Amino acid sequence: MIEVLSAGALATVQDLGRTGSLNLGVGWSGAMDPLALAAGNILLRNDENAAGIEIPVFPFRVRFARSTVFAVTGADCAPRLDDRPILPWWAQCAEAGQVLSLAVPKKANWQASRAYLCIAGGIDVPLVLGSRSTQLRGAFGGHQGRPLHEGDVVPIPGPGRQARSGFGLIPPGLVLPFEADGVPAVRVLPAAEYECFTPASHDALWSTPWKITPQSNRYGYRLAGSELKPVRPLELRSHGIVPGVIQVPHGGQPIIQMRDAQPSGGYPKIGTVVEADLWRLGQAPIGSHVRFVRCSWDQALDALAETRRWVANARRLVELHCSHGGSDD
Amino acid sequence: MISERPRISLLGTTALLFDAPGETTLETQCRIWALANEMGRLPGVQEAVPGMNNLMITFVEPPRRLHEIQDRLVELWTSVEPLPVQGRCFDLSVTYGGEGGPHMADVVTHTGMSVDEIVAIHSAPIYTVYALGSHPGYCYLGGMDLRIATPRRQIPVLRIPCGAVSIGGDQTGVSASEGPSGWNTIGSTDVVFFDVARTPPALFRPGDRVRFKVERVVR
Amino acid sequence: MTDAFDHVDQLCAWLARTDIGLLELKSPSQTLRLLHEGTAVAVQTVDGAEAIRQQPPALIVRASAPGAFLCRHPLRERATIATGEEFHAGDPLGFLQVGPLLLPVLAPLAGTVTDVLARHGTIVGYGAPLFALQPGIDKEP
Numbered sequence: 125m126i127e128v129l130s131a132g133a134l135a136t137v138q139d140l141g142r143t144g145s146l147n148l149g150v151g152w153s154g155a156m157d158p159l160a161l162a163a164g165n166i167l168l169r170n171d172e173n174a175a176g177i178e179i180p181v182f183p184f185r186v187r188f189a190r191s192t193v194f195a196v197t198g199a200d201c202a203p204r205l206d207d208r209p210i211l212p213w214w215a216q217c218a219e220a221g222q223v224l225s226l227a228v229p230k231k232a233n234w235q236a237s238r239a240y241l242c243i244a245g246g247i248d249v250p251l252v253l254g255s256r257s258t259q260l261r262g263a264f265g266g267h268q269g270r271p272l273h274e275g276d277v278v279p280i281p282g283p284g285r286q287a288r289s290g291f292g293l294i295p296p297g298l299v300l301p302f303e304a305d306g307v308p309a310v311r312v313l314p315a316a317e318y319e320c321f322t323p324a325s326h327d328a329l330w331s332t333p334w335k336i337t338p339q340s341n342r343y344g345y346r347l348a349g350s351e352l353k354p355v356r357p358l359e360l361r362s363h364g365i366v367p368g369v370i371q372v373p374h375g376g377q378p379i380i381q382m383r384d385a386q387p388s389g390g391y392p393k394i395g396t397v398v399e400a401d402l403w404r405l406g407q408a409p410i411g412s413h414v415r416f417v418r419c420s421w422d423q424a425l426d427a428l429a430e431t432r433r434w435v436a437n438a439r440r441l442v443e444l445h446c447s448h449g450g451s452d453d
Numbered sequence: 454m455i456s457e458r459p460r461i462s463l464l465g466t467t468a469l470l471f472d473a474p475g476e477t478t479l480e481t482q483c484r485i486w487a488l489a490n491e492m493g494r495l496p497g498v499q500e501a502v503p504g505m506n507n508l509m510i511t512f513v514e515p516p517r518r519l520h521e522i523q524d525r526l527v528e529l530w531t532s533v534e535p536l537p538v539q540g541r542c543f544d545l546s547v548t549y550g551g552e553g554g555p556h557m558a559d560v561v562t563h564t565g566m567s568v569d570e571i572v573a574i575h576s577a578p579i580y581t582v583y584a585l586g587s588h589p590g591y592c593y594l595g596g597m598d599l600r601i602a603t604p605r606r607q608i609p610v611l612r613i614p615c616g617a618v619s620i621g622g623d624q625t626g627v628s629a630s631e632g633p634s635g636w637n638t639i640g641s642t643d644v645v646f647f648d649v650a651r652t653p654p655a656l657f658r659p660g661d662r663v664r665f666k667v668e669r670v671v672r
Numbered sequence: 673m674t675d676a677f678d679h680v681d682q683l684c685a686w687l688a689r690t691d692i693g694l695l696e697l698k699s700p701s702q703t704l705r706l707l708h709e710g711t712a713v714a715v716q717t718v719d720g721a722e723a724i725r726q727q728p729p730a731l732i733v734r735a736s737a738p739g740a741f742l743c744r745h746p747l748r749e750r751a752t753i754a755t756g757e758e759f760h761a762g763d764p765l766g767f768l769q770v771g772p773l774l775l776p777v778l779a780p781l782a783g784t785v786t787d788v789l790a791r792h793g794t795i796v797g798y799g800a801p802l803f804a805l806q807p808g809i810d811k812e813p
Contacts, residue, residue: 143499143500143511144499144500146500146502146509146511146586147500147502147503147585148585148589148590148647148653148654148655149585149586149587149588149589149590149591149629149647149655150588150589151588252649253649253654259589261588261589261630261632262588262589262590262630262647262649263630264589264649265649312465313463313465313466314463315462315463315464316460316462316470316472343633359604359605359622359623360622361477361504361505361506361507361622361624362504362505362584362586362587362593362621362624363470363472363504363505363507363509364464364468364470364502364504364507364508364509364511364586365464365509366464366465366467366468366509366511367467368464368465368467369464369465373605373607373608373609373635374604374605374607374608375607375608386586386587386588387502387586387587387588388502388504388509388584388586388587388593389587390605390621390622390624390635391605391635393464396463396464396465396467397465398465398466399465399466399467399515400466421463421466421519422517424465424466424515425466425515425517428466428515
């Protein structure tokens with residue numbers, strides 16, 4: 125097990141999401157940066173979908189009850205094992221009793237805001253409706269359906285895993301950059317009500333940077349920027365939505381629905397961030413800006429294929445390294 | 454927005470949204486249920502999720518050739534047999550107004566009716582559960598009298614309690630857990646709509662019917 | 673000076689073409705040390721047998737796989753280790769990048785870095801020299 129010694133708000137157990145229960149009104153949840161979670165799991169030779177801990181607020185400290193192989197991916201939060209600095213995006217061995225400390229991420233050559241603590245074998249909370257992700261609204265899944273706090277004891281599998289330590293991965297954020305005029309960008313496909321907005325709104329959507337306000341979290345990112353105006357007021361029937369949908373409520377400031385968003389809604393949708401770029405949004409810090417880049421269906425699928433290739437390549441090389449009697453600390 | 458023909462639009466690369474033509478009706482919803490059943494059987498479809506006279510289709514993998522699934526949707530829409538409304542009937546006791554109905558005054562202002570008139574109109578029909586969505590166990594109900602329709606709020610409220618009975622546009626529903634909402638809350642009820650330990654976890658299914666019983670009106 | 677030391681230039685040229693790091697020629701009174709670092713060969717003469725014990729031979733750490741040599745982790749601004757800095761056995765001195773995989777270049781023993789032999793970001797082959805080390809006494813980590 126691992127014991128939480130200190131946790132900021134909203135540290136939750138997440139896997140890649142809970143699919144198949146939209147018909148019950150249960151949204152997907154899951155890691156805001158699924159690439160970082162998958163990478164951490166790959167380093168530990170876990171299933172990509174193994175559960176880890178998503179940490180959006182720092183500092184965060186845990187104690188390992190027994191010898192454990194782990195990895196910290198996502199934002200570089202100057203991880204330390206007891207007092208010793210260790211490397212991020214690295215398969216690392218901790219001895220029983222050692223304390224892992226994560227600090228506020230520094231501004232690095234890649235902006236990121238959420239860290240992922242992955243454990244060999246994955247976090248061992250029960251599956252609920254097929255997933256270990258935390259369903260905050262419904263208060264189930266993950267660790268007792270709620271964020272972690274000090275004193276929590278999180279179960280992890282017993283020893284005897286195949287994980288090795290002493291090697292790492294290069295964060296995809298460094299090798300798959302995507303920007304517009306120097307601002308981090310995401311690809312967007314127009315949504316059903318796109319045509320209902322004014323030409324000036326279209327211009328603003330594609331050409332201006334949008335600020336991620338402090339009222340942004342796993343449910344949605346509230347953006348600040350130009351006012352987006354429909355040609356006439358829209359009142360829609362409730363319909364299914366997915367993470368990435370950019371809604372425009374009456375105030376004219378868009379909200380990007382994120383992993384814990386309601387699975388349905390009725391606000392007008394101007395566009396949807398493509399699945400391939402959701403991980404970038406998931407790492408965008410509060411106060412940072414994002415640009416929307418219009419893409420075609422094919423371009424969106426190409427971008428998705430690119431992230432899948434990164435994951436497959438990482439898996440292949442890690443397995444190759446480990447099966448050749450790879451390094452151990 | 455009322456359209457003449459069904460509309461199919463993209464939700465990124467994650468899903469398709471099928472919007473049925475015409476006004477929102479129970480008859481259309483019965484066809485949506487049937488369409489959901491058929492689409493849900495296709496190997497490329499992860500889930501077929503009915504909304505209010507619309508259907509969201511999530512992909513297992515987004516297909517390169519979109520038109521195939523779009524064509525299938527249109528084809529099935531014209532050929533499918535609507536499912537009958539077959540479900541149980543539930544009575545929900547509601548306390549209207551007061552602390553549990555913080556936006557009753559806004560509905561009064563928008564509609565020009567009194568609290569008593571609004572309560573009478575809201576509690577008169579037998580509503581049909583059109584779909585589940587929004588949050589675990591939440592039901593979208595069809596059949597609300599349009600005289601009490603009130604637009605969604607300019608700024609959504611951060612926290613509406615479990616059991617909140619609300620009006621959003623021309624729809625009504627009851628919150629199954631505490632959370633944010635853009636709807637106008639006019640009352641509250643005690644029923645438990647979702648229990649993950651139960652099988653099935655949700656109390657209601659599409660096709661069930663609901664009546665609001667007036668327990669109390671707080672003015 | 674005995675005959676063995678007459679052909680120092682020739683010995684240097686030969687050594688430079690091998691992957692041997694050190695060649696020592698000892699006589700009772702003197703030692704000639706040829707140190708092969710990168711493409712250069714340094715010549716040292718050491719008087720007397722004692723001096724040899726004070727300075728153990730230098731060691732070259734080589735690439736264990738082909739890849740890009742990195743003197744620092746991609747998320748770090750400073751080099752993992754600098755010339756003249758001490759390290760313990762097993763410490764990472766730098767990295768080898770193979771696609772998305774990052775492998776450490778580990779110190780085989782404790783000591784001091786005398787030279788960094790490859791440039792950050794360059795592609796190196798298997799066995800390429802990366803660091804020259806002066807072995808030292810392993811203090812408790």
